[in-house]
Amino acid sequence: MTALDPRPHPAAALWPAPEAPGTLDTVVEVPGSKSLSNRYLVLAALADGPSRLRAVLSSRDTRLMGGALETLGVTVDAGQDWVVSPAALRGHVTIDCGLAGTVMRFLPAVAALADGPVHFKGDPEALVRPMGPIIQALRALGVRVDEEGEPGHLPITVHGRGHVRGGQVDVDASGSSQFVSGLLLAGARFEQGLTIRHTGRTLPSLPHIEMTVDVLRAAGVDVDDSRPDIWRVAPGAIAGRDVRVEPDLSNAGAFLAAALVAGGTVRVPGWPTTTTQPGGLLPGILERMGATTRLDGDVLAVTGTGVVHGVDLDLKPAGELAPTIAALAVFGDGPTRLRGIAHLRGHETDRLAALANEITRLGGQAEQTADGLVITPRALTGGVWRTYADHRMATAGALVGLRVPGVEVEDVATTGKTLPDFVGMWQGMLGTRPAGTGDGAQAS
Ligand SMILES: O=C(O)C1=C[C@@H](OP(=O)(O)O)[C@@H](O)[C@H](O)C1
């Protein structure tokens, strides 16, 4: 595959977030799901034959995953479709995780199957994201893992020995569901399979674990998830597949939310009738916040009037929607309380602090709680919206800028983590895409 996208430039480039020119009436095509793309890629690499992945998201996170798998010896031909040919996994290599949670949490268990040490590094912001539970779980399974920085964080080296015995392991996944998903994805290739028991008090992002179970079963793996907080993957082959990736519903969120901020209708085609993506919860959430929604065939239409209702929401199953919902909440007709998302402190940045900071800096009111945020609407003024290398902070800033004149989003290129053409898509939605910039328009 081609070289990895460079890391978004952290320079002080400011993108003047466009104000909504009027009510919206538009269709937005959203590229493939990050979470599904990276799960399919991992399973394709561990499969017993080649896979063809259609409509894969091409973004920094998925190219990091594809690049990492190639480093391990797998062939990833990233064209219109991504064709993946598995191979024996090789060690004595380094994997760059960037800031991708799916790469840093999904690949250590895969690396344990390689024939030598696999070093994992990442962006500076990645070095504070929690890794302890996956390191401890691998050690409990007999895999040597060296921690080379702060304990419980990248960089690490996983000493692959070509095989893992498997069996049973406890993991505290209260900090991230990705600890469970990362062990499950490789578990079928362990000699005894794997039984994972979550020991923490709370478990975020359960739909993402259900997504992992779902893609494993679709690849022929026997998974038992009949007991709460326990998952059993039987040992066995993973089938190479020909699959189409659903659009990324969480990425669709900012565009759909724009209908509530600006008024009018935003339509997203390709909306699945059933899905394990947490973005599947968006229609219900947006309705509570004042939208009407309608699924016409596979086109989700969200219509807003410009009135946004404050809500009390437990976002534990869908924490990655929080920045979008928080940006909407600043325009509410009453306070919004977001609960169940303490683990967002370990996302791309401490998202609770970042959201509270930026809303407050524009004159709004937002306070952190033990497990979330309370946002009390106030009149906002323009200014710089900082993004902390976080793609969803950038899209949240764009939403705020739809109604607040003079919002400038710092480092909007950080959206390349999951949505490289965010600026072009946003301008397209508003009907303000400059002539000649077509698809692929990027902020400078
Ligand atoms: O497995 C996945 O693809 C993801 C799981 C979630 O992680 P957390 O459980 O850490 O929130 C989610 O927020 C992230 O964007 C993607």
Ligand SMILES: C=C(OP(=O)(O)O)C(=O)O
């Ligand atoms: C938390 C997120 O990403 P990651 O996969 O890096 O954890 C996200 O995209 O909101």
